[in-house]
Amino acid sequence: MTFDVRRMLLLAEVARHGSITGAATALNYTPSAVSQQVSRLEAEAGQPLLERHARGITLTEAGRGLLTHAERIDRELRAARSDLDELAGLRAGSLRLGTFPTVAASFLPLVVREFRRRYPAVELVVRSSRHAGLLDMLDSREVELSLLWDYEWQRLPGDNLDITHVLDDPTTLIVGASHRLAGRESTRFAELAGEQWIVRADHPVAEVLTRSCREAGFEPAIAYRAHDYQEAQAMAAVGLGIALAPRLALPGLREDVTTVALGPKAPARRILLASPRGQRPTPAAQALQALFTSTAAKLLSMPAPLDQAVRQYV
Template identity: 35%
Template sequence: MLDFLRLRVLDAVARHGSVTAAARELHYSQPSVSHHLARLEAETGARLVQRTGRGIRLTEAGRLLADRAAEILGRVEAAAGELAAHTGLRAGRVRLAAFPSALGSFVPAAAARLARDHPGVEVRLVDAEPPEALAMLRAGQVDVAVTFRHTVLPATDEGVRLTPLLADPGHLVVPAPGTPAQGSSTGRRTGNARHVGAAPEAPAVQKTRTAAPITQKSQTAGGTPGTRAGDGAYDGPPGGLAAYRESRWIVGCERCRAQAFALCAEAGFTPSVAFITDDYVAVQAMVAAGLGVALLPELALTAHRRPDVATYRIPGATRAIFAATYGEPPDPPATTALLAALTTATTR
């Protein structure tokens, strides 16, 4: 194995054609340079330099080795520069997988903050539900996965490190009062009127209010049933979920609908499923049209909120949102910076 420092000496001698100049550049003494050249000749078994009066020139073998030494030194210096840029966040790449309502709410703000603070770091975003995102994380296809866990579901994140981001309350979504869907025949029968479960009459401003950004205050369920929450929702529908036992329900995939089914079971009934979709825009359109009621997370209402639907915050329907990473700590600098940006974007 050739000694790296001796290759540096040979490179300096080749460029300057002088032991004195090479010693000056390397901050070595002239005898030290001559010693390194002699040792390198012993290692290679070839004559590398030939003295000519006051100067020195390379032999054919010396020129061949010097050319390769220059290539090696160039690559090492390039690698050192790239590593310094990476650790200093002047360059790099970080990949994030997140579910749709996260991509439609806080993830863009986090990505924009990272790009602003570290413009040399490239951020790549992938749309993926938690199971797919975690699989991509374990396979090394992404660096961070934004995922969620319902309180009624078992933990499935063994081997993955989780950074808590926020608690995302669930909301019952119904047609807004005063809309045509309030009298739809798809709902339950109460007295002489048929309803899909419209919200109680609210001030006129409620009809046009959209969900406000998630705040720490709005991340916990509570309040008095029938009163407006800070984001324009109502906490706890009168009569609870049991009041919607005869309504038709719009639910999501098997994983997401498990929470709705569990909450309805606690209220003493099994929901009658009319439609199945994970598209929260489509869910609100169906509710507004009077096709049923639904349970949506607050993030979905933050990303998109129709003025012709009303919402009740449902105690116990909260899901926990995490940023997941994989492997032994510490995380790479770009990953750590992205986690910090996600935390900032969800703490307002």
């Protein structure tokens, strides 16, 4: 036996108002329309649900039994609407975000801090991984959004992703405090042909170095292969060589090293925010996307280089 839920809720209105006319007035229906729907519900039930008399109506035993279920359904539907309203108003819910280490140590905390201040009731879960791992998490829906990056020569394929360009993260030069270029505002790769280099092992910045040096007409001489940017800074500080790094990879710059800009033609990685293509964003995801955009705009409007702007951000 199948019941039309809307007719069951209509029966509850009739019982609540004590008459078909009262229910019709409350619902802005005609009395004949309400009476017709109740008759159809009785046909579904296979027995009378109302007893009609001059002073109104009373429910039959079957009507009272069905009313109990109708009232329970009404409560559940109201609770469902309340839950959805909470989610839409960002007063409940959760959001799963993917990120990678260098942006998680610099740009991302600025956004997370503001998101948690504005929407304290939304649970934000952040997962950090390398590039391939983040793509896998997006594909499996383990995360709803993920920060990613790419370079001009290897753009992120957008076949299965909706991609938002958040900001550009320029490459900068790291030198020791006593290096000949320390104190310079900028330099060009052509001036670096005789230098020894510290490079991240098996890392995209190694390709940035190779491409940039070859474009300037020389091959880089590698003195040390580091496993993170703190290690690269330490080796640069003692004069073993110089290194390249994206600006957002340097939130904690050592006091015995400095950075030198590489000019407007320096390679820059794009910082991207991606979601699975065709996935409708939740209100929480939309709010987070807006915060990434506004925070990036504020950083880029500051006169300091990006890594310094992150440290100065309020």
